[in-house]
Amino acid sequence: MSVDLATVKRVARLARIAVSEEEAERMMGELNGILGFVEQLSEVNVDGVEPMTSVTPMNMKKRTDTVADGDKAADIVANAPNSDRNFFLVPKVVE
Amino acid sequence: MTELTSLTIAEARAKLSAKEITAVELTDAYIAAIEAANDTINAYVAVTPEKAREMAKASDARIAAGKAGALEGIPLGIKDLFGTEGVHTQACSHILDGFEPRYESTVTQNLWNDGAVMLGKLNMDEFAMGSSNETSYYGPVKNPWRGKNSNLDLVPGGSSGGSAAAVAAHLCAGATATDTGGSIRQPAAFTGTVGIKPTYGRCSRWGVVAFASSLDQAGPIARDVRDAAILLKSMASIDPKDTTSVDLPVPDYEASIGKSIKGMKIGIPKEYRVDGMPEEIETLWQQGIAWLKDAGAEIVDISLPHTKYALPAYYIVAPAEASSNLARYDGVRYGLRVDGKDIIDMYEKTRAAGFGQEVKRRIMIGTYVLSAGYYDAYYLRAQKVRTLIKRDFELVFDAGVDAILTPATPSSAFGIADEDLAADPVKMYLNDIFTVTVNMAGLPGIAVPGGLDRKGLPLGLQLIGKPFEEETLFKTAHVIEQAAGRFTPSKWW
Numbered sequence: 001m002s003v004d005l006a007t008v009k010r011v012a013r014l015a016r017i018a019v020s021e022e023e024a025e026r027m028m029g030e031l032n033g034i035l036g037f038v039e040q041l042s043e044v045n046v047d048g049v050e051p052m053t054s055v056t057p058m059n060m061k062k063r064t065d066t067v068a069d070g071d072k073a074a075d076i077v078a079n080a081p082n083s084d085r086n087f088f089l090v091p092k093v094v095e
Numbered sequence: 096m097t098e099l100t101s102l103t104i105a106e107a108r109a110k111l112s113a114k115e116i117t118a119v120e121l122t123d124a125y126i127a128a129i130e131a132a133n134d135t136i137n138a139y140v141a142v143t144p145e146k147a148r149e150m151a152k153a154s155d156a157r158i159a160a161g162k163a164g165a166l167e168g169i170p171l172g173i174k175d176l177f178g179t180e181g182v183h184t185q186a187c188s189h190i191l192d193g194f195e196p197r198y199e200s201t202v203t204q205n206l207w208n209d210g211a212v213m214l215g216k217l218n219m220d221e222f223a224m225g226s227s228n229e230t231s232y233y234g235p236v237k238n239p240w241r242g243k244n245s246n247l248d249l250v251p252g253g254s255s256g257g258s259a260a261a262v263a264a265h266l267c268a269g270a271t272a273t274d275t276g277g278s279i280r281q282p283a284a285f286t287g288t289v290g291i292k293p294t295y296g297r298c299s300r301w302g303v304v305a306f307a308s309s310l311d312q313a314g315p316i317a318r319d320v321r322d323a324a325i326l327l328k329s330m331a332s333i334d335p336k337d338t339t340s341v342d343l344p345v346p347d348y349e350a351s352i353g354k355s356i357k358g359m360k361i362g363i364p365k366e367y368r369v370d371g372m373p374e375e376i377e378t379l380w381q382q383g384i385a386w387l388k389d390a391g392a393e394i395v396d397i398s399l400p401h402t403k404y405a406l407p408a409y410y411i412v413a414p415a416e417a418s419s420n421l422a423r424y425d426g427v428r429y430g431l432r433v434d435g436k437d438i439i440d441m442y443e444k445t446r447a448a449g450f451g452q453e454v455k456r457r458i459m460i461g462t463y464v465l466s467a468g469y470y471d472a473y474y475l476r477a478q479k480v481r482t483l484i485k486r487d488f489e490l491v492f493d494a495g496v497d498a499i500l501t502p503a504t505p506s507s508a509f510g511i512a513d514e515d516l517a518a519d520p521v522k523m524y525l526n527d528i529f530t531v532t533v534n535m536a537g538l539p540g541i542a543v544p545g546g547l548d549r550k551g552l553p554l555g556l557q558l559i560g561k562p563f564e565e566e567t568l569f570k571t572a573h574v575i576e577q578a579a580g581r582f583t584p585s586k587w588w
Binding site: 001003007008011012013014015016017018019027030031033034035037038039040041042044046049050051052053055056058060061063072075076077078079080081082088090091092093 | 193194195196197198294295296309310335338339340341342401403404407408410411418422425426427428429430431432434435436437438439440441442443444446447450455456458459460462463466469472473475476477478479480481482483485519520521524536537562
């Protein structure tokens with residue numbers, strides 16, 4: 001499978017990365033190179049093989065449903081580019 | 096008296112506990128070494144001399160009070176991927192500009208609890224994506240090794256290039272690193288140092304900037320096998336904050352150093368003999384086999400038939416997980432923000448300006464393979480192939496093999512800004528051909544220096560073990576180290 005310029009732009013949009021025409025062209029070549037490389041996986045017979053979902057066989061750890069952490073609003077917004085009274089500020093999203 | 100910075104961790108530990116030296120003296124020696132070398136080597140992206148001296152002073156007090164921890168007063172460098180409270184933590188990316196977490200990663204906290212001293216944060220490929228440390232926003236790291244009669248600057252490998260270079264150039268006693276596809280073992284091999292990627296789940300991932308969550312694992316880079324064992328003992332723990340952290344007690348890895356490997360079965364996988372591999376790598380491999388045989392191990396030929404599919408499967412799984420993990424960098428909660436006409440425009444401009452080319456490439460691949468209609472063909476198939484890769488190893492271990500010996504990398508260190516590699520991302524990816532299978536299967540792997548090539552550059556051997564049998568790797572790697580000797584670059588910086 002290979003990607004065309006329109007697909008590269010669509011994927012960039014999905015990934016929320018602005019790309020110029022020139023960048024999209026360059027990426028198209030690079031992505032097709034990588035997709036060409038991974039193409040060899042299609043020759044592997046994976047009939048009846050379960051996909052790997054856990055690297056180490058282990059039971060999922062569970063904890064009791066109680067508050068273990070919190071009250072850290074000031075810490076959470078401390079690194080924000082723009083915040084006010086413990087809220088993150090973003091450009092207007094609702095008119 | 097030998098220079099303080101030339102002491103291994105084990106040697107420094109002995110001198111500190113005998114009160115021959117103080118932690119402050121040791122720390123000062125490293126700070127002076129960093130100040131003299133870092134403009135050239137560029138291993139550190141942030142040096143924290145005041146914090147280091149403060150920690151060293153506290154170590155001296157604890158030593159005097161007879162309360163020394165396992166790493167008391169040992170100065171370490173920390174890869175920029177680990178969250179360190181109030182200290183530069185940017186995964187060497189522009190998008191995390193100014194980020195100083197309000198928390199400490201579990202691995203680094205474990206080190207400080209044992210008395211270690213932080214010298215600063217180490218350079219790396221941006222978000223650990225790279226094999227040469229050239230994708231760092233802070234510029235490339237220079238390998239302390241140079242070829243004989245050559246002034247060509249070489250890469251230290253990646254992504255833990257700063258960690259490996261700092262350890263090799265004696266700019267820290269040891270370093271933390273992480274390994275997603277070879278990022279500990281490949282730079283260790285390129286710099287003549289020892290690096291171990293433990294079994295997935297052995298070190299907590301909590302507080303470590305995520306790249307590919309099912310592959311990422313922290314581990315140490317050290318000057319010798321014993322130091323690597325000492326460091327891993329402190330880094331590893333059972334952590335309720337990471338659900339993939341395994342509930343197994345951490346063994347005393349150092350105790351396995353010097354144990355016999357007599358009667359151990361070492362597998363030699365035929366699939367690791369790849370086209371175009373330099374003859375010197377083959378020679379090194381044969382030498383490694385001979386050393387282990389001499390030490391009483393039994394050598395057996397094995398087959399890991401799905402080896403060649405590990406790298407292509409990795410380049411689906413890792414970018415897919417990365418595209419999801421890196422979605423959080425949106426200019427809202429931390430780091431860089433580039434203003435736009437609306438919120439979407441702000442996201443897109445921030446991510447365009449904040450991520451480097453390699454990171455963008457991987458996010459794009461990941462987004463594509465996970466997008467509607469392609470999931471089964473790419474991601475699901477890759478995860479099935481991963482099961483087959485893991486099964487290859489399980490069959491070999493079930494047949495009685497204790498560890499597997501392979502070369503660590505297909506070549507020695509290459510030049511900075513190598514045109515061939517820059518032109519073709521896939522060629523750069525091939526650096527991880529021997530290491531990536533280990534991440535795909537979640538197994539432990541150690542890289543240990545085996546010798547120098549014709550150019551005078553270090554080459555590494557890799558040992559792969561059964562899950563949670565790091566002790567086997569330490570004792571076997573130590574046998575290789577005893578036979579091969581240790582390798583230190585001659586100082587030109």
